[in-house]
Amino acid sequence: MAATEPIVEMTDISIEFPGVKALQNVQLRLYPGEVHTLMGENGAGKSTLIKALTGVYKIDSGSIRVSGGPRQFSGTADAQSAGISTVYQEVNLCDNLTVGENVMLGNEIRGAFGINWKKTHEAAHEALVGLGLGDLDPRQPLSSISLALQQLVAISRAMVAKSKVLILDEPTSSLDANEVEGLFTVMRRLRDQGVAILFVSHFLDQVYAISDRLTVLRNGEFVGEHLTRDLGRSQLISLMIGKDFETLASLGSNRRRDARESGEQPFYSATDLGRKGSIDPVDIAVYPGEVVGLAGLLGSGRTELGRLMYGADRPDTGEVTIGGKSTEVHSPVAGLATKIAFSTENRRDEGIVGDLTVRENLILAVQARRGWARPLSKREQKELCDKYLVELNVRPSDPERPIKNLSGGNQQKVLLGRWLATKPELLILDEPTRGIDIGAKAEIQEAIATLAEDGMSVVFISSELEEVVRLSERIVVLKDHRKIGEIINGPDITADTIVDLIASDGAEAQGVEAFEPEPAALAAEGSTN
């Protein structure tokens, strides 16, 4: 199926930023009618390479050939007019416009009296039909449709611009399985129409499901180009991280401990914790040194439960007992005061303070606890930075660099450091490994396991069920904004067990002990009342 002539050919691309060699002699070839995946850890240079292609960054050396001729674009608009469109991880569309307006933005059909909206919407409809999205009403406001559909709208927009090359930069990171399948259907359709697709994703399953060819980068260097079918998964991972897969596979396997001895006090317990419109009342208890996983599909209420526990949202109902004392946690300030820390899934909007430095981001929560009048001294700040930047292996480890210039995985590590610096007894981690590479993922998982060994309670929320099963001792399963069961982890529990439980909706699934209130939690509740 692959044509003999690549439509895009990048040879020996090098880009240097002050102090960093972002890309060194990197190659990339895109063929029409092929899905090509760009693989690599965070910081490997994937985004930089894409930006080099679209002209956002100027290359220091090397050549870019498009459709056989040398080209150097001056920016995304220029690249787009030459048929190279990019759809980013965070959808770049206008929320306040309609679907059709977004699809046709910049390509509106003009009549004698300016834009002919009727024809424009018709053309938008056609474009949507072309991607199998005929059901979507082009006159609907964009904000009324799901993120997954918005992504597809962004792709239709690229198609209206008659793109021959479509770049998808981590399009799947916030989609659930069905939505990913929908996206893949669209991608296959476009591929069969002869579009060259460059796909970036951290999900190995997805890479193997969709791509024909892949290019691996590591630390800004070209590692190799392979046909996907010729390369095994463990081989691919080794290429990406440059070390053996064994270390990853063995991780956390010893986390499965015996069930709690009865009579031990939980650090945190809540009964009927709930908030209208967000999650139905839930009972949950977390013991010291325990990792409790919250599992469920996107929108099941797993994030909402974590937020209620921290006080990010104010609960309407529920009794909370922390460290044996009845407490109310209705704000992040109260959460931190009771030694709870919450790392958000929304790193960009609720996590980092972009313009501040790594150091300032790291100390922020500790400083907030101390109040404005007792600033951390230079020495204390340096100690915190030295400790956590090294412990969590943040790269680059320069504390004075603005955090927005770090890659996603490293931002996540700094945020983890921010929460650890508050010395929490309960750490709630919402998708701490989303959108970050396997190397950083392993480091974060390892850190979680170590923290729990040292006696910290952890609530671990992740959409990757394997990860939840690997790390958690107990797993609370949620569905449709309610708790449908609780599983004590054991050798025969796998991701499939959770899937079965969700599928059978809380009824007793095979080999699963689903029980409602935790007896020990009730005992603790009784003793305080």
Place this chain on the structure above:
Amino acid sequence: MSNTSSGAASFLKTSVKQPYIWAIAALVLLLIINLIKDPTYLGISVNAVTGDLSGNLIDILRASAPIMMIAVGMTLVIATRGIDLSVGSVMAVSGAVSMEFMHDAGDGSLGSALMAIALALGISAFLGLINGVLVSIVGLQPFITTLIMMLAGRGLAKVITSGQNTSASNEFFRWIANGTVLGFPVVFLIGAVIVALVALLVRRSALGLMIESIGINPKAARMAGIRPVGLLIFVYILSAVLAGVAGIFSTASVMTVEVAKTGFSSEMDAILAVVIGGTSLAGGKFSLTGSVIGALLIATLDKTIVFLAIPSSATPAFKAIVIVAICLLQSQRVRALFSQRRARTSTPRKEAVSA
């Protein structure tokens, strides 16, 4: 190469990167223009009897003091993503309160001057508190809240003085604006000390960090346990108190409050000083040094306009041209254009190294 010259070079290098370098350049340029018109413009003479310094530069310092006050307050408000349009009216209220009090007291004593100052600053702080509560607790938009306070404050000043321009005589109060210490105008020295105190307060405590955090990303700041309510109330009170000080400065120089004119459109000068100083109106990172330089520039500009005998009807236009020019020079895009022309570098402005 000696140590001092390389130190100076590196200092120059870091200050060239500051956005307010263009304000400094404009300041120098204005002085040069004045110097061309009158070669003795920069001359400072010393009064042999009193030891007072006099000259245009000294006048500029004196005139910059009130602008400096409101610009510093405005900087912190803007850093929190807010704006304080009420500073000019608060100046009028503060001036009206102090003049009315001293007029009624009528004894011209130091005690009544101090009492007038305390009363003026207290009422200013109360107005700031109202702004802060409306913005942080009620959740009104800062623009609307302070616009209302701008109208209400002007009205309040008129009520206090029964619509009259009130005068009073009090030697100490007059000394604040017209006196000198070691030859320098008292008003500038007080202003400089206040700016230094505010700078110490925000930069040596964690206030600056917290204000910047809520300005850059309020959601993330909240999740990190920062309480915005107290911080917002603090910045609005501080801005109003500093406006009160500015009101005292500007009424003390003539010992009269002109309720319709005192502080009129001063909020614009303050906002301009902040913008010229390189603090983004979108909030976040702020520079008090930049705002002080901005205030000096505006005072110089006002003086220059008078000195060049530009007709008063053309004054706003002239001011606008100078300020637009500075803002253009500061904009990333325009500067990128210039640096590309100079040397075709390929260094991108945002060097995000990510995958």
